[in-house]
Amino acid sequence: MNDDSSLGHRQRIDPVGRVSDGWYWFRWPASLADVGDGAVVYHRAGSSEPASLPLLRRAGKATSFVLPLAPADEVWLEEGAGEPLVVPLPPLPLRVGRPKAVALILILLAREEGWDLLSTARNLAGILMSLPARGARRTMDALLGRLLIAMQMRDERNPVAHVRTSLAAGVRRVLLKPLHQLQVLAGAAGIRWVSAGDDPQMLLDLTSVDIVLPAGWYRFRCRLQVLAGHLVSPCLYADQGSGFKPNLLVRIPAPDATGRIDMLFVLPRNTVGVRIDPSSRSVEYSVSDFKLIREPRWRALLFMLLRREESGCIDWNASTRLARNFLRTLIFGGLSAAADHLMSQQPYAQQPSGFDYTDWVRRFDTLDESSRNLCARVSVLSERPLISVLVPVYNTPERWLRRCLDSVLKQAYPHWELCIADDASPAPHVQHVLREYADRDERIRIVRREENGHISAASNSALALANGEYVALLDHDDELRPHALLEIAEAINQQPTLEVIYSDEDKIDEKGRRFQPYFKPDWNPQLLLSQNYLCHLTVIRTERVRCVGGFRAGFEGSQDHDLFLRCCGGLSEERIRHIPKVLYHWRAIEGSTALERDAKDYASLAGARAVREHVSSIEGVRVEELPHGHYRVRWPLPSPVPKVSIIIPTRDKVDLLRKCIESLFERTKYADFECIVVNNQSSEPLALRYLHDIAGRAAIRVLDYDAPFNYSKINNLAAEHAQGSVLCLMNNDIEIITEDWLEEMVSHAVRPDTGAVGAMLYYPDGTIQHAGVILGVGGVANHAYLDRPAGYPGHGARALVTQNLSAVTGACMVVRRSVYFKVGGLEERLSVAFNDIDFCLRLLEAGYRNVWTPHAQLIHHESATRGSDDSKEKRQRFVAEVDFMHARWDGLLQSDPAYNPNLALDDCSAALSYPPRHSAFHVVPPARAT
DSSP: OOOOGGGSSEEESSOTTSOOSEEEEEEEOGGGGGSOTTEEEEEEOTTSOOEEEOOOOOTTSOEEEEEEEOTTOEEEEEESSSSOOOOOOOSSOEEEOHHHHHHHHHHHHHHHTTSOHHHHHHHHHHHHHHHHHHOHHHHHHHHHHHHHHHHHHHSTTSOEEEEESSTTTOOEEEEEEEEESEEEEEETTEEEEEESSSOOEEEEOOGGGTOOBOSEEEEEEEEEEEEEEOOOSOEEEEESSSOEEEEEEEEOOOOOTTOEEEEEEEEOSSBOEEEEEOOSSOEEEEEEEEEEEEEOHHHHHHHHHSOBOTTSOBOHHHHHHHHHHHHHHHHHHOHHHHHHHHHHTSGGGSSOTTOOHHHHHHHHSOOOHHHHOOHHHHHTOSOOOOEEEEEEESSOOHHHHHHHHHHHHTOSOOOEEEEEEEOOOOOHHHHHHHHHHHHHOTTEEEEEOSSOOHHHHHHHHHHHHOOSSEEEEOOTTOEEOTTHHHHHHHHHHHOTTOOEEEEEEEEEOTTOOEEEEEOOOSOOHHHHHHSOOSOSSEEEEHHHHHHTTSSOTTOTTSHHHHHHHHHHTTOOGGGEEEEEEEEEEEEOOTTOTTTOTTSOHHHHHHHHHHHHHHTTTSTTOEEEEOTTSOEEEEOOOOSSOOOEEEEEEEOSOHHHHHHHHHHHHHHOOOSSEEEEEEEOSOOOHHHHHHHHHHHTSTTEEEEEOOSSOOHHHHHHHHHHHOOSSEEEEEOTTEEEOOTTHHHHHHHHHTSTTEEEEEEEEEOTTSBEEESOEEETGGGSEEETTTTOBTTOOOGGGGGGSOEEOSBOOTTEEEEEHHHHHHTTSSOTTOSSSSHHHHHHHHHHHTTOEEEEEEEEEEEEOOSTTTOOSOSHHHHHHHHHHHHHHHHHHHHHHTSOTTSOTTBOSSOSSOOBOSSOSSOOSOOOOOOOOO
């Protein structure tokens, strides 16, 4: 053995050419344990990259390993930094036969596994079963690989997880590996994980130990301490053999004060990989006690039923409620439905993926001492309107009633009056508490009704007390933020003609913990017909409330929604203001619609009646209740229905075009449409033959566009030739799946104020490809809820309901022909990207509203015939189109009115924005471990 100085701090173990093909046994004396932390053995087979062998460091023991070598192979010992090594080297590696090599590997493996007889027997059985099928060499390679992994897991510098798939299988040790933008650093303080970007990923390496996780309930536990930065949107992905996909995502709750994470989730069958994404921001952390344990169903149910407080103690009140609800669902819906419902009630299931709301609140929405000094803001107001806070009360638990009233007393804005109507509450504490507060502050006015008239009558009684210019609606167990009325007054000062003002909201549980925010869009009339998105906090000019008749009996449970529809009807957008800040906490207690949307069945029925009455002046309109408690308005089609011209650009790829055309004619029940196929330089014989064949079919015309691809020019050309009064732009990789898709889209498009109408598009695997467009995401725009599974509700359940959006994709877009040409058609300077977005924004500029509906559903195979933008010319074109959009629409791209500034522009699933794109409070600095 000679030292080769050309290798730096290396000591060559086997000189090149001194070995022949075969298995070799390397053995060091115990003194090798004194080598520094940087010492590593490397093996290079031929000209391949060197592979490290982390097999050293067995304090007080000799160190051995077995390798197959060839004459061109090298093995050396290297120290990464510091002084050159002074290590006693072994003699030349001893060549051994294959049987002895197997025996040595088994002995070394048994030592690494703690001389576990069961593991040794399992290894031996594995060899015997593998030999006939895989051969001796592949079997030994696999056995050697297992030895390397076992040694890595014994090395204290390598993080390890413990996995159990069943009681019989026992606990297996599995390596935790950095997968993407993550580095593992070992030091005196232990192992640190440091991210190198905004998408760190760590892998639970199941394949290296041949573990496949069966379907079932799994409990995930670990201790995760944040050392720097923040955990934002931690989540877990499962791989069933086809990669990590968003539809197999599980949200991980934020660790408690001690760093403990303890959660339960369901894995699909044949999970071969588990990936943990600790944060969507840069972070440094340590992780220990990592366990993934498959639990029997009874134990999983027990875990979910026993709700624990932050201290770790069981919250018996919450657990009792969960058990009662579980039994009720079990009786009426069966065990699976009861388990699903119980799972949905877990704290970490209360927020969609992409949310770590507790951390976000602490950093960006916490009123600290400096931000509580709001008097200066009040003093500069030129107008200080009196705001009457209406509170109908009935048998409110004393604790929540006091919290509600105290939240009004704590308002920074002093010009308010509290108008309370007690709806003949039989509970004696109600009147006692109300009189106590009225005696404390003269701004509190109380009326007690002689008989119970329910919430609409009680709200009208409170309204009768109001002297203010505006009324604010507050439920008797909810809370206002301390700055809520100040924000309202400032909005009125900025625009004195405002009639309706509403804010964002969140929910608050019995422990005062905030969760499940609803960050709302600006004025969105179509969304208000689908759900009561205004909800809390809403403030309306008092004169307008009285003018429309106040609260109406017969709409109890949705009396506010009914009032909002009537108050907003006929108002211009300029007189309705959205304040994108959480000003209201909705109390989530048992029986409240804040906790469960179906907690009040009558509320959904009343809401549907309110919407139905609001649109009743339109003949033929229908309103339906949806299973998730929201509504669908089916607008009538004119009689006769307008002719629709469906424009389909295409180039070659006859299989896609055929599927599009055939599904279009087989599955579309709309009575009157034509199909204009625009051939853009197809050259494949099969494609040309198919185009020739369909040109002779009724209701199909084929136009030729013999020029380089320009999506805008192609569609503008076809629109000129269209015979229909309604246009449908459609990609040739669209496949129809619901027969009423065109009726749904046209029924919206023919409404006078509607511009473009978009559909719900799915990828062939059933995940979402398009649920509308969000401006600003990724720089210009991107599709909402991209890659989420079908049925994904989205933020505020908006992926389930019809609404106004700023833009929709041109892959399937319906618009009236007259409107199309009124705004100039598609912008021909945008030949490929963003022409549909630009078109939609010009529609907005012209005063139209674009609509997205989830009730028209199609499959999109995504630009399969155009190819990818991977050439230099295409990349330059794309950059030019991005620059064009920013030059024309930059202000709007940064502030989409249909997307809240508290939501992120680097995510398609409405994750929280770090920080929000508006200034709210003093930002609390991140916590740092001591």
